[in-house]
Amino acid sequence: MSYLANFTSYNNTFTLIYMTSHFQNNLDFAVSLDTNDTLKNFRNRFLFPHHNNKPVVYFTGNSLGLQPKTTHASIEQELKDWATFGVEGHFLAQNPWLSYHELLTDKMAKIVGAMPEETVMMNQLTVNLHLLMVSFYRPTIQRFKILCEAKAFPSDQYALQSQLSFHGYTTSDALIEVAPRPNEFHIREEDILEAIEKNKDSLALIMIGGVNYFTGQVFNMKAITEAGQKAGALVGFDLAHAAGNINLELHNWGVDFAAWCSYKYLNSGPGSVAGAFVHQKHLANTSLPIFAGWWGHDKKTRFLMDNTFIPMKTAERWQLSNAPIFSMAACKASLEIFEEVGMEALIEKSKKLVGYLEFIINEVNREKNNCLQIITPKENRGSQLSIVANGYGKNLYKGLIENGVIPDWREPNVIRCAAVPLYNSFEDMYRFGQILKQLL
Numbered sequence: 001m002s003y004l005a006n007f008t009s010y011n012n013t014f015t016l017i018y019m020t021s022h023f024q025n026n027l028d029f030a031v032s033l034d035t036n037d038t039l040k041n042f043r044n045r046f047l048f049p050h051h052n053n054k055p056v057v058y059f060t061g062n063s064l065g066l067q068p069k070t071t072h073a074s075i076e077q078e079l080k081d082w083a084t085f086g087v088e089g090h091f092l093a094q095n096p097w098l099s100y101h102e103l104l105t106d107k108m109a110k111i112v113g114a115m116p117e118e119t120v121m122m123n124q125l126t127v128n129l130h131l132l133m134v135s136f137y138r139p140t141i142q143r144f145k146i147l148c149e150a151k152a153f154p155s156d157q158y159a160l161q162s163q164l165s166f167h168g169y170t171t172s173d174a175l176i177e178v179a180p181r182p183n184e185f186h187i188r189e190e191d192i193l194e195a196i197e198k199n200k201d202s203l204a205l206i207m208i209g210g211v212n213y214f215t216g217q218v219f220n221m222k223a224i225t226e227a228g229q230k231a232g233a234l235v236g237f238d239l240a241h242a243a244g245n246i247n248l249e250l251h252n253w254g255v256d257f258a259a260w261c262s263y264k265y266l267n268s269g270p271g272s273v274a275g276a277f278v279h280q281k282h283l284a285n286t287s288l289p290i291f292a293g294w295w296g297h298d299k300k301t302r303f304l305m306d307n308t309f310i311p312m313k314t315a316e317r318w319q320l321s322n323a324p325i326f327s328m329a330a331c332k333a334s335l336e337i338f339e340e341v342g343m344e345a346l347i348e349k350s351k352k353l354v355g356y357l358e359f360i361i362n363e364v365n366r367e368k369n370n371c372l373q374i375i376t377p378k379e380n381r382g383s384q385l386s387i388v389a390n391g392y393g394k395n396l397y398k399g400l401i402e403n404g405v406i407p408d409w410r411e412p413n414v415i416r417c418a419a420v421p422l423y424n425s426f427e428d429m430y431r432f433g434q435i436l437k438q439l440l
């Protein structure tokens with residue numbers, strides 16, 4: 001078994017090295033990669049912004065994914081049913097609104113490696129993080145600390161700080177932030193594991209982004225979960241940059257809880273409905289503290305309008321309110337595409353696409369005095385490469401935008417590029433390289 005696993009991993013690495021060593025920086029080669037790409041037709045399922053009558057090179061699927069062409073009809077159906085049925089649409093709509101969120105569950109669960117009963121689409125990401133921490137951050141005199149990555153996304157930092165202060169702690173008492181070592185960009189796994197071990201008697205919770213938004217570093221969620229739980233803590237992840245991007249096995253890894261948004265790699269539209277995961281092992285525990293609302297009440301008796309809360313035995317218990325149908329309609333259109341293509345095929349293309357992007361950047365770099373530095377770790381990355389352009393600053397980013405490439409800029413000095421396998425082409429990577437070369 002382990003020989004086989006090693007062999008497979010050797011084989012994958014070998015294939016990747018073989019592939020990347022055969023890359024070429026020219027249009028014909030990029031086009032030939034597209035021609036042989038089995039997922040190439042999915043690009044046509046998305047709407048691209050245009051620049052000079054040409055689709056832009058869209059590198060911001062890690063911020064706001066592109067709109068699937070089917071989204072319009074999916075939302076329109078609900079507008080039509082609202083016009084036709086009014087309130088009766090809860091029962092009579094083509095997809096009755098009362099149970100609309102259930103249409104998303106199985107598809108979403110597959111993407112994050114969860115069981116359907118562990119998965120729910122609801123609210124927004126930061127809201128879900130708070131709701132889950134109500135249940136899973138239960139500090140005691142002995143165990144009260146939270147461990148997170150340094151420079152987590154600001155909303156996560158505010159959420160953690162405010163959870164601590166809600167329970168009467170300060171960040172200096174109770175927040176452990178694991179940072180990269182001096183002059184390094186990534187957080188070393190060994191440093192996270194060491195911080196867990198060092199704080200094992202006082203650690204209540206680990207809450208880390210599955211993929212760091214700034215560097216694109218993918219954390220070893222399996223190892224962190226194991227180590228955290230061995231130390232007696234609960235372990236949750238913010239999967240904003242992970243869901244729909246990398247392989248996730250939340251159930252098998254035994255992760256306690258997780259939350260993510262659907263507007264990045266999941267292409268569900270600005271501010272669209274978010275996701276939440278609660279591991280099966282917690283679902284039978286009806287005494288877990290939660291902030292409750294009527295949509296978390298047992299659905300068989302919800303409309304008896306009784307004042308005693310009877311919790312659902314699935315992740316739906318954490319729902320508060322009736323579902324936002326229009327954003328769910330957008331989410332549904334997108335998840336149908338994911339269902340069709342499957343995460344395995346997406347990840348396979350993603351590796352090749354991001355490998356080609358890296359190759360192109362390195363080619364430009366050779367010609368331009370190595371002024372570019374990719375700070376995303378090669379071994380632990382998804383679709384995103386974060387680039388520091390030494391000596392160029394924000395003007396380089398602006399130049400890219402003016403020339404039809406849309407990456408994003410993160411203060412103080414990083415350009416983030418996400419090569420999204422659903423709709424980015426190998427030609428996009430080549431075009432980006434040409435424009436970048438001109439600008440440097």
Ligand SMILES: Cc1ncc(COP(=O)(O)O)c(C=O)c1O
Pocket residue numbers: 124125126127153155156209213238240241261
């Ligand atoms: C890692 C991460 N966490 C949290 C958030 C905040 O998400 P929301 O505004 O949907 O709560 C974002 C938004 O981009 C994010 O990237």
